Amino acid sequence: xxxxxxxxxxxxxxxxxxxxxxxxxxxxxxxxxxxxxxxxxxxxxxxxxxxxxxxxxxxxxxxxxxxxxxxxxxxxxxxxxxxxxxxxxxxxxxxxxxxxxxxxxxxxxxxxxxxxxxxxxxxxxxxxxxxxxxxxxxxxxxxxxxxxxxxxxxxxxxxxxxxxxxxxxxxxxxxxxxxxxxx
Amino acid sequence: xxxxxxxxxxxxxxxxxxxxxxxxxxxxxxxxxxxxxxxxxxxxxxxxxxxxxxxxxxxxxxxxxxxxxxxxxxxxxxxxxxxxxxxxxxxxxxxxxxxxxxxxxxxxxxxxxxxxxxxxxxxxxxxxxxxxxxxxxxxxxxxxxxxxxxxxxxxxxxxxxxxxxxxxxxxxxxxxxxxxxxxxxxxxxxxxxxxxxxxxxxxxxxxxxxxxxxxxxxxxxxxxxxxxxxxxxxxxxxxxxxxxxxxxxxxxxxxxxxxxxxxxxxxxxxxxxxxxxxxxxxxxxxxxxxxxxxxxxxxxxxxxxxxxxxxxxxxx
Numbered sequence: 001x002x003x004x005x006x007x008x009x010x011x012x013x014x015x016x017x018x019x020x021x022x023x024x025x026x027x028x029x030x031x032x033x034x035x036x037x038x039x040x041x042x043x044x045x046x047x048x049x050x051x052x053x054x055x056x057x058x059x060x061x062x063x064x065x066x067x068x069x070x071x072x073x074x075x076x077x078x079x080x081x082x083x084x085x086x087x088x089x090x091x092x093x094x095x096x097x098x099x100x101x102x103x104x105x106x107x108x109x110x111x112x113x114x115x116x117x118x119x120x121x122x123x124x125x126x127x128x129x130x131x132x133x134x135x136x137x138x139x140x141x142x143x144x145x146x147x148x149x150x151x152x153x154x155x156x157x158x159x160x161x162x163x164x165x166x167x168x169x170x171x172x173x174x175x176x177x178x179x180x181x182x183x
Numbered sequence: 184x185x186x187x188x189x190x191x192x193x194x195x196x197x198x199x200x201x202x203x204x205x206x207x208x209x210x211x212x213x214x215x216x217x218x219x220x221x222x223x224x225x226x227x228x229x230x231x232x233x234x235x236x237x238x239x240x241x242x243x244x245x246x247x248x249x250x251x252x253x254x255x256x257x258x259x260x261x262x263x264x265x266x267x268x269x270x271x272x273x274x275x276x277x278x279x280x281x282x283x284x285x286x287x288x289x290x291x292x293x294x295x296x297x298x299x300x301x302x303x304x305x306x307x308x309x310x311x312x313x314x315x316x317x318x319x320x321x322x323x324x325x326x327x328x329x330x331x332x333x334x335x336x337x338x339x340x341x342x343x344x345x346x347x348x349x350x351x352x353x354x355x356x357x358x359x360x361x362x363x364x365x366x367x368x369x370x371x372x373x374x375x376x377x378x379x380x381x382x383x384x385x386x387x388x389x390x391x392x393x394x395x396x397x398x399x400x401x402x403x404x405x406x407x408x409x410x411x412x413x414x415x416x417x418x419x420x421x422x423x424x425x426x427x428x429x430x431x432x433x434x435x436x437x438x439x440x441x442x443x444x445x446x447x448x449x450x451x452x453x454x455x456x457x458x459x460x461x462x463x464x465x466x467x468x469x470x471x472x473x474x475x476x477x478x479x480x481x482x483x484x485x486x487x488x489x490x491x492x493x494x495x496x497x498x499x
Contacts, residue, residue, distance in 0.1 A: 019394035080370040083394025106295040106371025110396040 005156040007099055009116040014039060017110075018085030024073060024098060026066050026090030030115065033087050041087065044069055046094075066094050070101050077105035089115035093123050093134060096161030103158065123162040124152050128169045132162055141165060189228060189280040190216050194273055195251070201336045203258045204304060205270055206243070208251060209279060215249030216281055221315035222288035222308050222403075225252065226449055228280040229268065236265035237282060237435070239449040241307035241403075244314070252281075257304040263410055263430050287453050288377070288403040290315055295371035297323035300356070300386055302378030303330075306337060308403055309377065313344050326350045326361065328382065356385060366393040377403045404452050404470045411466070414490040418442065418499045419461050427489070434485040442499065444485055451487035458483055463495035 012033035014021060021041035023033060028045050042059040046066050063069040077086075086107060088098040095114050102112045121135040131145025141150050143165065150165030157164065191212040198206040209216075209227075219225070223242045230236045240254040258270040273279070288308050290297065297316055299309045306327055316323045325344075329337050331353040341349050352359045365374070374395055376386040383404060390400050410430040416437070417424050427436040434456055437444040447455035451469030460483050467477040469484040476482055483497070 017391065017394060017396070019392075077370065081366065082368045082370055082372060083366070084370055085394075106369070108396055109398040111370070111398075 005154075005158070007095060007114045007156070007158065009095075009114050012087045012089060012113050012115045014041070014087075015085045015110075015113070019083035021085050021087065022076075023087040023089070024069060025088070026069070026094040027118070030089035030118065033113070044072070046090075066090075066097065070097055073098070074101050074105065077101065077107065080105070084111070086112045087115070088112070089118070091119045092117035092121060093161075096123055099158055100161045122152065124150060124165040125157065125160050125162040126150055126165050126167075128167070132160075133165065136163075136165075143167070146170075189282040190214060192216070192279050192281055194275060194277045194279055197274060200255065200340065201333050203270075204255060204333070204336065205258075206253055206255045207269065207273065207279075208253045209281065211250045211281075216245070216252055217284045218249065219245050219252065219284055220286050221290050221311040223284050223286040223311070224288075224308075224448065225254070225284045226282040226447075227254070228282045229265075229273070229277070231268075231272070234264065234268075236263075236268060237438070237449060238265040241288075241311070242284070243307050243310040245311075255304060255307050255310075261409065263432070263435075283447070285447055285453070287448055288375070288401065290321075291373050291401070292319075294373040294399075295322065296369060296373070297321060298365070298368055298372050298374050299323060299325040300328075300361070300374070300376040300378075301325070302328040302356075302382040303333075305376075305378030305382070305403075306340070307377075309375070310340065312375065313341075313348070317344060317348075324348055324350070326352065326356075326364075328352050328354075328356055328378070356382070356389075362389050362393065365389060365395075373399045373401065375401045380404075404450065409468075411489045414492070415494045416490070417462075417494060417496040419496055420499050432486060433483070433489060433495075437485060437499075444499070446486055449486045451484055454484065456485045458485055459498035461496040461498050464491040465489070465495065466491045 014033045014035035021039055023041040024044045026046045028047060044061040044063060046069050047062050086102055088095055095117055121137045124133045124136045124141055126143040126145055128148055129146040131143055133141050133144055136152060139152050143150050146169060148167040148169045150167045153164040153166055155164040192209040193212060194207050195210040196208045200206055219242045224239045225242055226237055226239045228237050240256060242252050243255055245252040256266050256269050259266045290312055299312060301309050309325055313325055325348060327337055334351055334353045337351050374390055383402060413429045414427050415424060416427055416433060425436050425440045427433050434444060434446055445456050447453045454471040460481055465480050465483040466489045468487040471484060472482060
């Protein structure tokens with residue numbers, strides 16, 4: 001059996017066992033969870049618009065950036081009572097960051113749902129220099145930190161919210177070549 | 184009958200907490216007990232020539248050297264006699280065997296906060312939990328529910344814990360605003376509960392109403408298997424026929440007949456003793472099988488469940 005280290009992505013369905021529902025998304029194009037109507041979730045949406053005003057309407061919050069949304073989410077979850085269900089939709093990187101905030105607040109299995117990501121761009125952490133490389137769509141990436149060509153492994157760290165990128169750093173190649181030369 | 188295996192011990196002291204609650208301290212003879220942790224239970228073997236008992240009890244405390252542990256037992260006259268034996272016959276020096284131990288009710292170490300709810304003798308696992316949480320510096324609150332006349336005994340039992348974390352109520356949970364208190368818990372809180380059936384049902388329903396996620400709800404049904412109508416069990420493998428008396432469990436009848444039947448908790452909580460039913464209708468009394476499995480009637484937990492029919496055929 002292959003154990004997936006990915007976030008448990010699945011289409012969002014309103015969970016009737018919750019008593020309050022919060023839906024966060026990084027784009028207004030993300031659809032509401034299935035089953036909305038029986039209960040209406042509070043919806044927080046990232047809009048790339050500097051004129052966006054928070055708290056414009058009933059249960060509808062607009063935020064100017066994903067970072068602003070995540071900061072607001074961390075503050076909300078720290079005060080939140082038992083019974084909340086959190087739903088997240090958007091890009092892979094956004095979902096990874098929502099998971100970090102939710103885990104830090106002590107939310108557990110059954111309290112958070114993640115929609116399948118809307119893009120294939122992944123965050124990749126360089127295992128050699130710890131640099132986080134954003135928006136990696138290919139299987140390899142040249143690390144922004146150390147310049148090593150990283151192969152993106154199917155190994156996701158929920159704590160870092162990133163996939164492992166592994167390569168052969170220049171310094172290691174040089175050492176191996178030197179060792180080969182000198183026997 | 185001598186127990187085939189286990190850790191021999193004697194009762195070192197008997198402490199009368201209330202007319203129906205006694206604390207027994209067990210000291211290992213020539214060795215150490217198996218390792219236990221907060222929430223562990225032990226299966227104890229004891230009795231006399233007339234009758235042997237095997238009952239599971241929560242370990243309320245254990246010394247780090249593994250030579251001493253204690254349990255609290257409520258005298259349950261309607262049960263099959265184990266607790267009555269311990270109350271009436273056990274004294275300092277009475278031999279007793281620790282047959283096995285397991286922890287089916289551990290503290291969730293990564294939880295941010297713990298809310299412990301108990302009623303009556305359901306306090307026993309939480310005596311160990313609270314001490315472990317206290318030692319770890321964890322955030323927890325214990326609410327205990329009991330009859331007014333037993334309140335002083337529980338106050339004495341819990342006296343070593345900080346008063347700010349311990350609440351002892353002599354009224355039912357619904358009368359002291361427990362639902363509201365539960366609803367005010369932070370989203371990170373894990374809920375644990377243990378007590379008699381009515382209390383368990385109340386907490387389970389209330390937790391569901393206020394939206395506790397199932398993964399954060401932990402419970403232990405400590406209930407004592409009760410007797411019922413006698414019936415006959417047929418083992419399909421060996422063709423053996425065994426009579427189950429009204430005051431013994433199916434598991435005990437199998438064991439007394441020398442059948443090596445699986446078991447662990449002996450209280451319908453773990454599912455280790457499940458056997459396949461080939462014929463007859465089981466009377467399910469466990470907390471493991473789903474409603475669907477109970478309706479299908481293909482599986483029986485021998486430690487608590489009995490038969491609705493005169494005969495039950497098992498795939499053993």
